[in-house]
Amino acid sequence: MKQIPQDLDLARGDLMDMEGLLCSGLAAFFTFSGHALYFPTQNPPDAPQVLPRERRLLLPLIWQGELLGVLMLHGVRAREVRPLLPALPSVVALCLENLARARAARTDAVTGLATEDALYARMEDEAARVRAHLDDPAQPDGRPAPLHRLCMGLVLLRLRNGEEMARQIGFAFSEKFLRHVAEACRAGLPSDVLAARVGRYEFALLLSASGRGACHKLARAVLGRMEAVSLPGPLTRQPVRPLLCAGHALYPQDMQGPELVLPMFEQARQLMARARLAADVAAQGQSGAGLGGESRIMPFARILQDGGVVLENLPLGRLRISLGRQTKAREGLRFAVWSGSARDAARYKGEIVLLHARELDAVAEILHLEDAAVIPEPGDSLALLDGLPVLSPSDMENALEGIPDVSGLGVEEKTPGSAPRAEQAALASARPAAPEKTATADAAHAPSHVATGQEDQGGQDDLHGHGDFLNRFAREREQCAHFALVIARLAPSGARAGREPERGMRKALELWRALHAPVRATAAEDAGRAEPFGGRYGSNSLIFFHPGRTAEELLPVYAQLCEGLKKHGVAAAAGLAGYPFLQFRKAEMQDCALKALEYALLLPEPRAGVCNSLALNISADRRYSLGDVFGAVEEYKLALLADEGNAMAWNSLGVCMAALGRQHEARRHFLEALKHSPDEGRAAQICYNLGTVCQNLGERRAAARYYRQCVKIAPDHLFAHIRLGQLCEQGGRRGEARRFYERAAAIEDARPGAPSPARRHLARVAARQKRGGEARELLHEALLRNPNDAAAMLLLAKIYLDGNEDPAMAELLARKSAGLHDRPEVWQTLARALRALDREDEARVADARALLV
Secondary structure, three states, X not given: OOOOOOOOOOOXXXXXXXXXXXXXXXXXOXXXXXXXXXXXOOOOOOOOEEEOOOXXXXXXXXXXXXXXXXXXXXXXXXXXXXXXXXHHXXXXXXXXXXXXXXXXXXXOOOOOOXXXXXXXXXXXXXXXXXHHHHHOOOOOOOOOOOHHHXXXXXXXXXXXXXXXXXXXXXXXXXXXHHHHHHHHHHOOOOOOEEEEEEEOOEEEEEEOOOOHHHHHHHHHHHHHHHHOOOEEOOOOOOEEOOOEEEEEEEEOOOOOHHHHHOOHHHHHHHHHHXXXXXXXXXXXXXHHHOOOOHHXXXXXXXXXXXXXXXXXXXXXXXXXXXXXXXXXXXXXXXXXXXXXXXXXXXXXXXXXXXXXXXXXXXXXXXXXXXXXXXXXXXXOEEEEOOOOOOOOOOHHHHHOOOOOOXXXXXXXXXXXXXXXXXXXXXXXXXXXXXXXXXXXXXXXXXXXXXXXXXXXXXXXXXXXXXXHHHHHHHHHHOOOOOEEEEEEEEEEOOOHHHHOOOHHHHXXXXXXXXXXXXXXXXXXXXXXXXXXXXXXXXXXXXXXXEEOOOHHXXXXXHHHHHXXXXXXXXXXXXXXXXXXXXXXXXXXXXHHHHHHHHHHOOOOOOEEEEOOHHHHHHHHHHHHHOXXXXXHHHHHHHHHXXXXXXXXHHHHHHHHHHHOOOHHHHHHHHHHHHHHOOOHHHHHHHHHHHHHHHHHOOOHHHHHHHHHHHHHHOOOOHHHHHHHHHHHXXXXXXXXXXXXXXXXXXXXXXXXXXXXXXXXXHHHHHHHOOOHHHHHHHHHHHHHHOOOOHHHHHHHHHHHHHOOEOHHHHHHHHHHHHHHOOOHHHHHHHHHHHHHOOOHHHHHHHHHHHHHO
């Protein structure tokens, strides 16, 4: 039987990556309290040595006749270790073999890249790290957290002609070709990027801290190297080249709110599915527009903007398009349609609106045509005319389960699509529309649905279809000085949810009529007031217009409506917006109602909310989480116009100003937040924010005062203790700084598994006090808790260089640190390590990079 060869090589970098596994293996033979790795260049020990007075054990790590490093174990018992000295080399060899086999199990045998399981494990760890940053975004290093650092990127690379190559040339050649492509993929990758094989002909790149632009840049560079691969065919000797495409997705930006509460196992695989979907769209773009260019790379976030195509023409002026719920498509989004022909210049055909979004595709209705004789046809491309995607709670899933599928749903179609035309789509959206379509344009962010004949049956004379409601709303609102608009979202629960999707709609309409009977009677007495009316608003939503009423007056009515629907097994939420409200125009009330609905979904039952200061605050928080800092600033200011006492808005506005570098404005906003905040927990965070701003402005006394106030209110505030330690350290009071860091480390010990910035700061103090062994041990503990601690890597690299140890390990750590935090001192340390390795040319490049950062 043929044995499968296993690569059991080990390198010094593997010791750094798996030192926790090494120590756990040794702990099965004897006890110790701490450890540190050394990479001596001169006079290393050739056998285990016990230092009884210091209670230390030196273990040379020898694998396949080569010394990889020396492990120093602290807190060993001489009586326990001495009898084991003759057997310790075998014990070390056994532990190193376990490391080598663990490394081999995580490495693909063909390509030498990481396996899919190893990638998913790393993704789950990275997702947990990102969530920890989002849950507690305070930064202990004195700098505001860049938004693009609070995410991880996943790039999927696909060899499109891999199957064809195996079928026509042979599997042995395709495997050889795949190996060469993988080598080109791995060459030149930053040290913090993990490359893995995730399918038969797919590779994935995981960026531990990145942004969308960095993902795109990395994909472009890697594709360029991979496309240069060329091997002669075994028979024809003709060169064989790869056909490649790529897609990338970001966590958590490309995830939806309800998905973030799922287990990390699920979230990692959903992110991979989104990257694969982006690669599918990139492959479609290549099929339609030819090879090369930017069409071969598609970000997941851009699929909705310009990655859709028309799949099929349906009766009654409707279309089936390639954008489904997987791409965050929702009812109510509008798209410009462009001719998909690659031979002629792109031609604007008209505008469509989504009626019904399914998992893989959607049904849309034609709003207007540029030329009535030229209708959209399969292959035409789509460009989004709206801004942010609409609200998409998980409640929408249940209401859509029982709706029958369109023929051909879920079948992948190789429909050629045209290249992105975002600029032309923006120009098209500015064209004047017909008067009857004005309301549709104003409903940019609203889920929508057109009532079918079945919906209009059963005496539902008050319920309009989507288009009819918008047309009537556009007429009626112009005759009202004030009015209220309500959006109610329904989610039938229980066993009937899938079989009776219309049941919740009928029951909601019945209750609405009963509750508004007094309102109708009042309207009949007042001849000058029109009657309220409603309409369909997506597959599971209703929209109501109340002329002459305020949102506050109607709030109890819709709270009763939600309570009544709950008794009938229908979970409901209602968002109310009243005009006039701040500077919002009448046509913008639908957006305000959606903001209110987003707020209502966060409330306890009955979920009914008004578009007020808190609703605007939540909408601004969503903008900030998506990276739109300036848009968030505008909405926070609107929230304060609605309620000057909104402490959350003041605090969030201060955070935005600090992120923009406007520290004095941030301090003013934090002081206002502190003045209006009665809650102690919130006051502690505001005091911390004030301290951070004052520290950034160089006002140490004020910063220390606010940090102490924070600690007084919240004694377990980790980063307040760290900041106080930093201030003491900057003032030369290292002993006092050490006490603050030790308190912070004690708080960390109560949170096992969390990153340990306090140990890193303790290590820095120990290094300055010439206690290198203690500093090294603390840094190893910090890196075990957080393998992506760039500052700990940098400090450990400096310790290796100061101790005249292996400069190659210092280079490795400095490069990893540079990939995570691009700072001048990182490049200076890297240049120092390169000079120790006699690589002067590379050291000069690193020095130049330090000046440019």
